[in-house]
Structure formats: C-alpha cells, structure tokens
C-alpha cells in the first residue's frame with residue numbers, strides 16, 4: 001500500500017446487547033410472524049438546536065415519504081410507538097456497556113445525559129435516536145504494541161428495521177427499535193487496511209466475552225476513511241472483519257478513478273456489499289444533530305458499581321485459551337475447539353474433580369467421541385449431547401476411577417448411551433478384564449490339568465469361581481470350547 005495516500009481509517013462498531021430494550025422493558029426479540037398493530041405516519045425535517053437543518057436530513061425529507069410501523073401486542077409497547085415517554089435505562093444493559101468499556105481500557109463517566117440524535121429516515125418513531133456516553137479515553141493494543149484510541153463508548157437504542165421499501169412508503173418493524181447497542185468509535189489512527197481488520201477482530205473478541213447478541217445483524221461494522229486528494233467516506237455495514245481490507249482498497253480505487261477523470265469526489269455515506277464493493281446511500285451528514293433528552297433522568301455511574309464490575313470482568317477467549325494450554329498441556333487447536341463449543345466450564349470442572357484423568361481424555365469424551373459416534377452411527381450430534389448429560393459423563397469418570405471400565409471401552413459405552421441404553425446397563429457389557437487373555441488361558445489350562453474329564457459346564461463353573469466375575473463368561477466359554485476340542 002502506497003504510504004503517500006494519506007489514508008486515515010476509523011472504525012465505528014455497533015453491537016446489540018442481550019438484555020431487555022434500553023428505554024422500556026420489552027424483550028429484545030425479532031419476529032417473523034404477522035404483526036398485531038399497524039400505524040401510519042409522515043415525517044418532517046426538524047432543525048437541530050443550532051437552527052441548521054442538516055443536509056442528510058433534507059435529503060430524506062425531499063423524498064416526502066410515508067412510514068408504516070408494525071408492532072406486536074406482547075413484545076412491543078407504547079414506548080416503541082412513541083406514544084409514551086421512555087423509562088429509565090435498563091440497568092443490565094448499562095452494566096454490560098460498562099464491562100465492555102473497562103475491557104477497552106476506558107474511564108467510565110460519573111454522570112451522563114441521554115441525548116437525542118435526529119433521525120429522519122423514519123427508522124425511529126420519535127424522529128431521533130437516544131444515545132448516552134458511558135466511558136471515554138479507551139484504547140485497544142495491537143500485536144505490534146501500537147495503541148488505537150477509543151475516544152468514546154456510547155450506549156444507544158437500535159432503530160426499527162425496514163421490512164419493505166417502495167418509492168413513497170417504507171414499512172418498518174418495531175421489534176428491533178430500542179434494542180440496546182454499544183457504539184465503539186476508534187480514533188482515525190489506523191493507516192493500513194489490514195490494521196483496520198486487526199482492530200475489528202480485537203474489539204469483536206472483547207464484545208463476545210460479554211453478554212451480547214450473536215449472529216447475523218447483531219454486530220454492524222462501519223468504516224470511515226479519508227484519503228488526501230479524495231474525500232471523507234463512511235462505509236456502512238461491512239459484514240465481517242475479513243472483508244474490511246478489500247472494501248477499503250476498493251474505495252481507494254474508486255476515488256482514484258474519479259480523480260483521474262477529473263471528477264469531484266463527494267463526501268458520502270456508502271453501503272458495503274458482500275463482494276467488497278460499495279453503493280451510494282446519501283451525502284455525509286453534518287454535525288447539527290444532538291440535543292438533550294429531557295424525558296429521561298441523568299444516569300449516575302457510582303464508584304462502587306465500577307469496582308464491582310472491575311473485580312468480575314469476563315476473560316477474553318485468547319486468555320482462556322492460554323490458560324487451557326498451559327494448565328492442561330492442550331494444543332492450541334484443542335483449546336480453541338473447547339472454547340468454541342462452549343465446553344470450557346465443564347472441561348475445567350471435570351479436570352478438577354477427576355484430577356487423575358488425562359485432560360486429553362476429557363477432551364475426547366466431551367468433543368471428539370460425540371462427533372465420531374455421530375458420523376459412524378448416523379445419530380445427530382444434538383441427540384448425542386442430549387443423552388450424554390453432565391451427570392452421565394461424571395458417572396463415566398467415576399467408573400473409570402474405580403477401574404470398573406477401561407479407557408478403551410469408553411467410546412463403545414458412549415455409543416450405547418447415545419442409542420438409548422442406560423449407563424448402568426451398558427457398563428457391565430464393557431467391564432474391564434483386569435486379567436490379560438494370556439493369564440486367562442494359563443488359569444484354564446491349570447484347571448483342565450487338575451481335574452480332567454469334567455463336563456464343559458463344570459469347567460465353566462470352576463473358571464467363573466476362579467476369576468470372580470472379572471472375566472466375561474463369553475470369553476471363558478470360547479477358550480474352553482477351543483481347549484476341550
């Protein structure tokens with residue numbers, strides 16, 4: 001990448017939290033069934049406090065659009081419809097946003113005023129989005145020790161989602177409106193496309209250590225960039241960190257082409273496409289967009305709360321992985337799989353309770369064997385995991401500790417349990433023969449020599465007496481048949 005480009009990149013990340021909504025206590029769930037309540041409205045541009053109607057707002061207003069809102073009796077309320085004033089902010093959402101802030105090395109503010117940010121595209125029924133600053137002056141550190149600043153972390157409400165757009169009308173569903181979002185904005189200190197990806201991955205790791213929503217649409221990554229000679233651009237909604245470098249490089253290319261053709265490069269907001277290209281959305285908005293939300297009281301963040309959160313901060317995946325690797329001598333790959341499959345706690349509990357069992361065996365029982373049984377026996381993995389309850393797994397280890405079963409029979413036992421046989425019934429089938437087959441043969445030879453000419457049944461009785469149930473009858477019969485013949 002040419003250093004003379006004067007490329008400056010900043011990231012803006014929005015992550016949904018897994019809590020109730022921010023300004024009412026409705027659940028944060030998206031629905032696909034038919035809505036119960038439908039409201040029609042028209043929106044108008046309102047001048048911000050400075051008296052300037054901003055250019056982005058006008059852009060939408062000029063279209064003279066009508067908006068239709070869909071809600072549900074049981075999972076949305078009057079607050080989403082803007083027919084009731086907002087409640088105080090959700091305490092759990094506040095605490096999660098603070099956890100994230102602390103993990104990003106930021107200083108929580110002592111008191112915060114909820115602000116209104118003008119929104120004219122209809123995605124907020126009130127005509128604004130509520131947002132409040134939670135913490136300031138954070139940073140993330142990259143592999144090469146470079147620090148990327150995070151000037152501010154905000155908690156805000158998500159917008160309604162557009163279900164259908166036509167020339168004159170947009171239909172919005174209110175299920176998403178009000179879901180708490182943490183907004184993380186980095187300083188414009190990223191100079192390379194690959195560095196932007198690393199920052200996004202690092203922030204993503206911190207977010208996933210906390211109680212956030214998972215899956216498509218729950219995290220949105222925007223890239224802001226400027227190039228000397230080009231123009232500032234905001235690229236909305238890059239699907240995943242791996243796409244960030246390509247999207248940035250394509251935007252640089254696009255601006256270069258315009259400059260070459262002696263065309264003006266406008267400051268724009270663009271939407272990221274899955275192939276790394278972008279499409280025009282609207283002109284870049286100005287700054288006249290915030291004013292205080294007087295319906296919600298000031299939010300105080302006490303030192304005691306910060307102390308409590310600081311003492312119980314969740315661990316990052318990379319930290320847990322290092323711990324698994326050093327404490328249990330697991331490979332990088334196995335440690336990653338344990339974390340990805342959400343088995344860390346169970347793994348550590350088993351390793352503690354059954355300290356004689358090898359960590360590798362615990363890994364096999366929790367992860368490897370269920371997969372092998374699933375593909376071998378054509379049983380769905382969820383079905384196997386359902387049958388192999390925590391208690392059954394513990395009983396397996398108990399039987400192993402008491403030498404009732406051997407390591408080599410565990411997979412067979414698990415297969416039986418997966419097929420619906422109880423562990424109690426399965427264990428006797430796979431009992432350890434503590435005596436080697438050579439020893440069994442020798443003992444039988446001795447019996448045959450001592451008492452010649454008895455019936456096979458009589459020998460059987462003598463042998464069973466001798467081995468006291470440590471050898472399966474089937475095995476003895478086979479040896480006897482062979483010897484007597």
Ligand SMILES: [Zn+2]
Nearest residue numbers: 024026076077
């Ligand atoms: Zn509600």
